[in-house]
Structure formats: C-alpha cells, structure tokens
Amino acid sequence: MKGVIDLHTHLATLPTWIQSLVKFRNQSHALHNYLGWEYPVILNVAFYAPPYTSFNFLIDMIDQLQQQIQLHENIQVITKASDLERKFDLGLLFHVESGRFITEPKVQIPVLHEKGVRGLIPLHYIDNQFGESCDDPLRRFGLKTKQQGLTDLAQQLIEVCHQHHWWLDVTHSTDLCSEQWLASAEYVMCSHVGIRDRVNRARNKSLQFFKQLQAKKGVWGLSPWLYTVGDDDNAYLEQIQLAIDQGLCESVCIGTDFGTPIKTNQNSRDLKNIASQIQHKLANPEQILWNNAYSFFKRALPQI
Ligand SMILES: [Zn+2]
Numbered sequence: 001m002k003g004v005i006d007l008h009t010h011l012a013t014l015p016t017w018i019q020s021l022v023k024f025r026n027q028s029h030a031l032h033n034y035l036g037w038e039y040p041v042i043l044n045v046a047f048y049a050p051p052y053t054s055f056n057f058l059i060d061m062i063d064q065l066q067q068q069i070q071l072h073e074n075i076q077v078i079t080k081a082s083d084l085e086r087k088f089d090l091g092l093l094f095h096v097e098s099g100r101f102i103t104e105p106k107v108q109i110p111v112l113h114e115k116g117v118r119g120l121i122p123l124h125y126i127d128n129q130f131g132e133s134c135d136d137p138l139r140r141f142g143l144k145t146k147q148q149g150l151t152d153l154a155q156q157l158i159e160v161c162h163q164h165h166w167w168l169d170v171t172h173s174t175d176l177c178s179e180q181w182l183a184s185a186e187y188v189m190c191s192h193v194g195i196r197d198r199v200n201r202a203r204n205k206s207l208q209f210f211k212q213l214q215a216k217k218g219v220w221g222l223s224p225w226l227y228t229v230g231d232d233d234n235a236y237l238e239q240i241q242l243a244i245d246q247g248l249c250e251s252v253c254i255g256t257d258f259g260t261p262i263k264t265n266q267n268s269r270d271l272k273n274i275a276s277q278i279q280h281k282l283a284n285p286e287q288i289l290w291n292n293a294y295s296f297f298k299r300a301l302p303q304i
Helices: 016-022 055-070 081-085 105-114 152-163 175-184 207-215 235-245 271-281 285-300
Strands: 004-009 041-047 075-077 090-097 117-121 167-169 188-193 219-222 252-254
Touching: 004 188, 004 219, 004 252, 004 271, 004 285, 041 055, 041 117, 041 285, 055 075, 055 090, 055 105, 081 285, 105 117, 105 152, 152 167, 152 175, 175 188, 175 207, 188 207, 207 219, 207 235, 219 235, 219 285, 235 252, 235 271, 252 271, 252 285, 271 285
Parallel strands: 004 041, 041 090, 075 090, 090 117, 117 167, 167 188, 188 219, 219 252
Antiparallel strands: none
C-alpha cells in the first residue's frame, strides 16, 4: 500500500462540549495512534475552537500542536507542494473548521497561513457572516427556510484564500452556498460527508454535486459516521462502491471526522481498519486511499 490520506481528522479526543468547559487546547493526544504504521499516513488535521473561545484560542491550539510535533523527527507538517515528496511516517496538513472568528479575512488568513494552516471550512453548525449552514438546527427543523447564499464577505474570503493557495471546504454549507463556493473558488473539497442519494440528509451531498466537484478537480471524503452513511454493517464500503459505479473514482477519498463524538459501526471504527477493507475489497484502492487526495494537495498547496 502506498499509504493512506484522511481528508478530515481531529487530534483532540475529548468531546467538544468538555473542551468548551475546560478550554482544552492540547490537540496532540491522538498523534501516537498514527505513528509506526507500515505505510505513510497523511492527516488533514482540523482545528476547531469550541464555543465561548476566540481567534487567539485557535492560534494557541496550533502553537501547542506545533510544539508537540517538534518532539518527533518522523512527522512532517506539509505547507507547500514540495513537502509532499519528503520522506515521513506521518504528514500533517492543517485546516480550520468553522470560520466564525474570521471577520477580517485580509488580516486573519495571513496570520493563520503563517502558522501553517492551508484550508478552511467556512460554515459550521450555525449560519455565520459567510453564509448558511445545512446543519443549523433552525434550518434542520424547518424553522428557517429563507436562503440568500454567500455574502459579500465570503467573496472577499474566496479572493484571499486564492491568493494564499488555500482550499475551501464546503462541508456544513447548504446546497446553495456549496454550489456558490464551487463556482467561485479555485480549490474546493468536501471533507467529511455522505451520499444523499443513499442517505437522505441535508448534511449529505448529491451524486450530482460530487460530479460537479470532480469536474473542477475537487475531492470529497466519505465519513463513516452512521448519521452520514447509515447503519448497515457494510454501509461505508457500499457508499464508496456507489461512488465508483457513478464515475466518481477520481474524487472519492476518506474523510473520517475521527476525534469528534461520532458513532460508527464495528467495521469502520478506525483508519487502519477502513484502509484495509478498501485495499482488500475494492478496485483501484490506491486512488481512494492516496492518489486522489495527493493530487489535490499537490495542485492546491503553494507551488514551491
Ligand atoms: Zn464537521
């Protein structure tokens, strides 16, 4: 096996609500789980600052992880295209989940860029200054139906992200906003999601959307969360097979969302397990496990 790339992982293992109570900044607890495998692993690590924290809290979280990484020779933080070619056991890319702290993209994106961040999930669980969330509780319960799509600030964000070679991640965006991000941004992914044609939830995206994403050289990661894939024992592999059957072989990837309190079935409870099943049971496993995500990062990251 060439290796495994996970499009979306949290290294913090405490549930988010505990993090918010104790202002838990240390993101390194799960690092050791990914070291010493027989093949290289690349994790696209999500930084999520819990409610009642601030932009500075986010910066502290990144600094703390960077300090932990210094203790390991075999971990490479990947911030530019050429870093992908280095030899490492564990490669880490950084992205931020929820853009609610980013009120001045022109000022704050460069600060995060300096810290090694290369991607952003602008929307999260409620609507914010960039647009609308498919997971907003008021929308999920039908109490909020009006949608205006992306805001002017989102357009500014797209420009700044483009200048810095950042990707935008449309997970948690409504369909309208996702289509608008895709139409305007250069590097787009949808990192932890399921196929709506199989499990009908606003959170999931349609095969039609994934086809548009693939046409723009974007990638998407299937999350093994029961909420996104359903609770059949083989739900995860079946959704990947469906993607392959639908011609999405060049864009489908893994995006676990591990490190958050998601419920999975026995067959898909850790990355090694998922990788092994894909390797043994599906055609073209290397494309799903490695090549698709690798090509995306090679193209999207700063070309130095
Ligand atoms: Zn998420």
